[in-house]
Amino acid sequence: MTVPHDETDGSDGRSLHARIAADLRDEIMNGDLAPGAKLPSTERLKERFAASNATVQKALGLLKEERLVIGRAGSAVTVREHRQxxxxxxxxxxxxxxxxxxxxxxxxxxxxxxxxxxxxxxxxxxxxxxxxxxxxxxxxxxxxxxxxxxxxxxxxxxxxxxxxxxxxxxxxxxxxxxxxxxxxxxxxxxxxxxxxxxxxxxxxxxxxxxxxxxxxxxxxxxxxxxxxxxxxxxxxxxxxxxxxxxxxxxxxxxxxxxx
Missing domain, CATH: 3.40.1410.10 (Chorismate lyase-like)
Incomplete structure (x- = not known):
């Protein structure tokens, strides 16, 4: 799914990075992104969500704070083994x-x-x-x-x-x-x-x-x-x-x- 580039589009007032995190969070919690699986690359996420590198990194930062994923900037980000x-x-x-x-x-x-x-x-x-x-x-x-x-x-x-x-x-x-x-x-x-x-x-x-x-x-x-x-x-x-x-x-x- 491609998300509009604008920070708000009238249907979801959350910031773009929060919307990206929400979609990825749902995929982690329902098992589409399984424990131990790598998240799509930053480039793929930028393309999917029509977002800048900084916005994608901010979204990933939220998921790291939530203890759902692990990884450093510039390296692969993976789903925690005990993600839920x-x-x-x-x-x-x-x-x-x-x-x-x-x-x-x-x-x-x-x-x-x-x-x-x-x-x-x-x-x-x-x-x-x-x-x-x-x-x-x-x-x-x-x-x-x-x-x-x-x-x-x-x-x-x-x-x-x-x-x-x-x-x-x-x-x-x-x-x-x-x-x-x-x-x-x-x-x-x-x-x-x-x-x-x-x-x-x-x-x-x-x-x-x-x-x-x-x-x-x-x-x-x-x-x-x-x-x-x-x-x-x-x-x-x-x-x-x-x-x-x-x-x-x-x-x-x-x-x-x-x-």
């Missing part, structure tokens, strides 16, 4: 077996050699309105927050804020600022609240200041925000988690059966 990772939420919903690590960590290590979590904050707080609604809290009601950053190979993957009803959390390890063996699903099951049903609501958002900084985002690319409510017996809500990932680096895969 697929996360499968259902694979780590069940409680871990006794003594095992949190399932998110074991599943994430299939994508990279080292996964870890950093617990940032544990406190009683008023949740966001949508979280309060799914937990059935009154206006101004509080819940216990466990706020953590999840990483793969020291690269931030997900900022997760998990909220628990106080009548469940108080007096338990949930209130302690330390990691929980097997993760919170295992602890909730031990407390008599086994996870039975999880419902995800996924949306694309502009990152907040905290999300931008914690996830080391390169610009105003959207993030994927998942609001998950976990219910136990009698459909009682026992956990609501807001999970935020870089939209250009991660995708979510859900599997369904006909019925």
């Amino acid at each position: 990772r697929t996360m499968r939420p259902a694979s780590y919903m069940a409680p871990a077996d006794a003594g095992d690590r949190y399932r998110w960590l074991t599943e994430a290590e299939k994508l990279g050699p080292r996964a870890q979590s950093r617990l940032l904050r544990v406190a009683e707080t008023v949740p966001p309105a949508d979280v309060s609604a799914v937990l059935g809290l009154p206006e101004g009601g509080t819940a216990l927050l466990r706020h953590q950053l999840l990483l793969i190979d020291d690269e931030p993957v997900e900022l997760a804020s998990s909220y628990y009803p106080l009548e469940i959390a108080r007096g338990t390890l949930l209130t302690k600022r330390r990691k929980i063996t097997g993760g919170t699903p295992a602890l909730l099951a031990e407390l008599g609240y086994p996870p039975r049903l999880s419902v995800d609501r996924v949306s694309a958002r502009v990152p907040t200041q905290e999300q931008f900084t914690a996830l080391r985002l390169p610009g105003d690319l959207p993030v994927l925000r998942t609001l998950r409510v976990v219910r136990s017996d009698d459909e009682r809500p026992i956990e609501a988690t807001v999970m935020v990932k870089a939209g250009h680096l991660y995708e979510l895969q859900y599997e369904f059966t006909a019925g």
Whole structure:
């Protein structure tokens, strides 16, 4: 596809280098430019997009900042081997077996050699309105927050804020600022609240200041925000988690059966 030379053409108000980066980004994310593949040469990109050398280099610079490609000016630019990772939420919903690590960590290590979590904050707080609604809290009601950053190979993957009803959390390890063996699903099951049903609501958002900084985002690319409510017996809500990932680096895969 050839893009008009003008910086704006009335149909897409973004700068030409941003439009070039957007088209190449899409080809990287959908696999047309596979992990490890070389991007077309600067000359071919100049011809394809009717752009100057400086504009093409500026577009490639954006993709490098986004950690989608690697390479130096004047040399071949290639797609990173881990240009986009697929996360499968259902694979780590069940409680871990006794003594095992949190399932998110074991599943994430299939994508990279080292996964870890950093617990940032544990406190009683008023949740966001949508979280309060799914937990059935009154206006101004509080819940216990466990706020953590999840990483793969020291690269931030997900900022997760998990909220628990106080009548469940108080007096338990949930209130302690330390990691929980097997993760919170295992602890909730031990407390008599086994996870039975999880419902995800996924949306694309502009990152907040905290999300931008914690996830080391390169610009105003959207993030994927998942609001998950976990219910136990009698459909009682026992956990609501807001999970935020870089939209250009991660995708979510859900599997369904006909019925």
